[in-house]
Amino acid sequence: KILILDFGSQYTQLIARRVRELNVYCEIHPFSKFEITPDVKGVILSGGPCSVLDEGSPDMDMEELGELPVLGICYGAQLLVKKNGGTVAKSNHREYGRANLKTVDSHFDLLKEIEIGSQVWMSHGDTITNLPDKFQLISATESIPVAAYKIEGKPVYGIQFHPEVTHTTQGKIVLRNFVVHICGASQDWTPDIFVEETVANLKKQLGDDKVVLGLSGGVDSSVAAMLIHQAIGKNLYCIFVDNGLLRKDEFEGVLKSYEGLGLNVKGVDAKSRFYDELKGASDPEKKRKIIGRVFIEVFDEEAKSIKDVKWLGQGTIYPDVIESVSVNGPSVTIKSHHNVGGLPAKMNLKVVEPLNTLFKDEVRNVGRSLEIPDFILGRHPFPGPGLGIRILSDITPEKVRILQDVDAIFINGLKEEGLYDEVWQAGAMLLPVQSVGVMGDERTYENVVALRAVASLDGMTADWVHLPYEFLGRISNKIINQVKGVNRVVYDISSKPPATIEWE
Numbered sequence: 001k002i003l004i005l006d007f008g009s010q011y012t013q014l015i016a017r018r019v020r021e022l023n024v025y026c027e028i029h030p031f032s033k034f035e036i037t038p039d040v041k042g043v044i045l046s047g048g049p050c051s052v053l054d055e056g057s058p059d060m061d062m063e064e065l066g067e068l069p070v071l072g073i074c075y076g077a078q079l080l081v082k083k084n085g086g087t088v089a090k091s092n093h094r095e096y097g098r099a100n101l102k103t104v105d106s107h108f109d110l111l112k113e114i115e116i117g118s119q120v121w122m123s124h125g126d127t128i129t130n131l132p133d134k135f136q137l138i139s140a141t142e143s144i145p146v147a148a149y150k151i152e153g154k155p156v157y158g159i160q161f162h163p164e165v166t167h168t169t170q171g172k173i174v175l176r177n178f179v180v181h182i183c184g185a186s187q188d189w190t191p192d193i194f195v196e197e198t199v200a201n202l203k204k205q206l207g208d209d210k211v212v213l214g215l216s217g218g219v220d221s222s223v224a225a226m227l228i229h230q231a232i233g234k235n236l237y238c239i240f241v242d243n244g245l246l247r248k249d250e251f252e253g254v255l256k257s258y259e260g261l262g263l264n265v266k267g268v269d270a271k272s273r274f275y276d277e278l279k280g281a282s283d284p285e286k287k288r289k290i291i292g293r294v295f296i297e298v299f300d301e302e303a304k305s306i307k308d309v310k311w312l313g314q315g316t317i318y319p320d321v322i323e324s325v326s327v328n329g330p331s332v333t334i335k336s337h338h339n340v341g342g343l344p345a346k347m348n349l350k351v352v353e354p355l356n357t358l359f360k361d362e363v364r365n366v367g368r369s370l371e372i373p374d375f376i377l378g379r380h381p382f383p384g385p386g387l388g389i390r391i392l393s394d395i396t397p398e399k400v401r402i403l404q405d406v407d408a409i410f411i412n413g414l415k416e417e418g419l420y421d422e423v424w425q426a427g428a429m430l431l432p433v434q435s436v437g438v439m440g441d442e443r444t445y446e447n448v449v450a451l452r453a454v455a456s457l458d459g460m461t462a463d464w465v466h467l468p469y470e471f472l473g474r475i476s477n478k479i480i481n482q483v484k485g486v487n488r489v490v491y492d493i494s495s496k497p498p499a500t501i502e503w504e
């Protein structure tokens, strides 16, 4: 495997994604906390927001890497230079954006096949002005004297541009040169092999033990369930809770499809319990907490009825477990997303998380390899608290009914008109606002709903989608004509940041 040591760059996960696109397994660890195991074939030092010139900036002992091949990117490259006696200086202008390689010495393996003039992406405030002895220059751009270098006689390289971002047009080749040719890492990290190895390991780990797992209808829990199911069959007990905040007909539909996959799944109708507990609560975080707590209670009761269950299966994915390097202090909680985070502690079960090394798109690929149908794998993300955070203010069964009907018209419309897959996430919000309308000769005073559709990669940032006006017009007519209680539809045209995807 390849080890990526994180110095806090916003691109670190992207480096990992690119390495894995080469079918090479890699892991991200903080620069200050890692272990060199015999299977490590090479190390990548990430960029970072700090300056090597600042007192107390992130530093590490390179001796720990032994003779392994090393690629320093940006901060990593500057750190290697500074530690070996070269000069890094504040650059007059921040080097940010596109640049072109003016010289390329392709004798060195790192830049083999890279063309002169090739576009690269720069993002740094400091720059290398003087290389230490024994450092060989391999590339420069118009404005920076050192775009890439190698340490003589050692497989240690540094580059000041970012090969992981797509604006570096030949970046993939640079990473391949390093990972495959210089490190000699094997390109055998494929979904099929992952399934084979994971199922074999789960068999060993779980033996004849029983596992309980909460299905949500989403991609992650479904793929996790299928992997564990392949390993232990009927000893996997799945629980699917209807919290009364799911999409229209979702409970029945999803339950059926899980049964079709051969899963041993129990549907639990807890609608009224959730509605009772939520009565009168209107603060978003309070609603999240209630929904999370009641879910745990219901799940716990169900799990207790399974005799001798030892494990809790979870669909946790890699971005949730990567230890982040915080160089700018702790970040504030905008929303408490991990609504089922309290489960393992409360239940006294061992946890099994077969997806905790995978990125989201890899989970989908593994799902395909497991032959999980596309309508499960292609689903938009849906928040754990469901419609509970799309009904602004307090929740009643009547409001749920209205929003389910609105949401179904919108989502089905997207599917019918071939727009569903172009959108990362879509849904409707029921606003705590009444507006005046006219229906025939009658005055109406009814609810307003907002439609939202966003494009995103990971939910961290998002753009509103420019859905065709004609489509929005048809959907609006349908909603107002068919859903009793709604007389006005608006479309949300805010991006994240500064807005968020959900309204609560």
Ligand code: XMP
Pocket: 288, 335, 336, 337, 338, 339, 381, 382, 383, 384, 385, 389, 425, 459, 460, 496, 499, 500, 501, 502, 503, 504
């Ligand atoms: P925001 O609204 O923070 O949403 O821009 C980003 C992504 O997270 C989902 N989301 C949640 N998921 N529990 C969840 O499991 C939550 O409490 C929660 N709140 C937001 C949201 O749907 C979007 O995909």
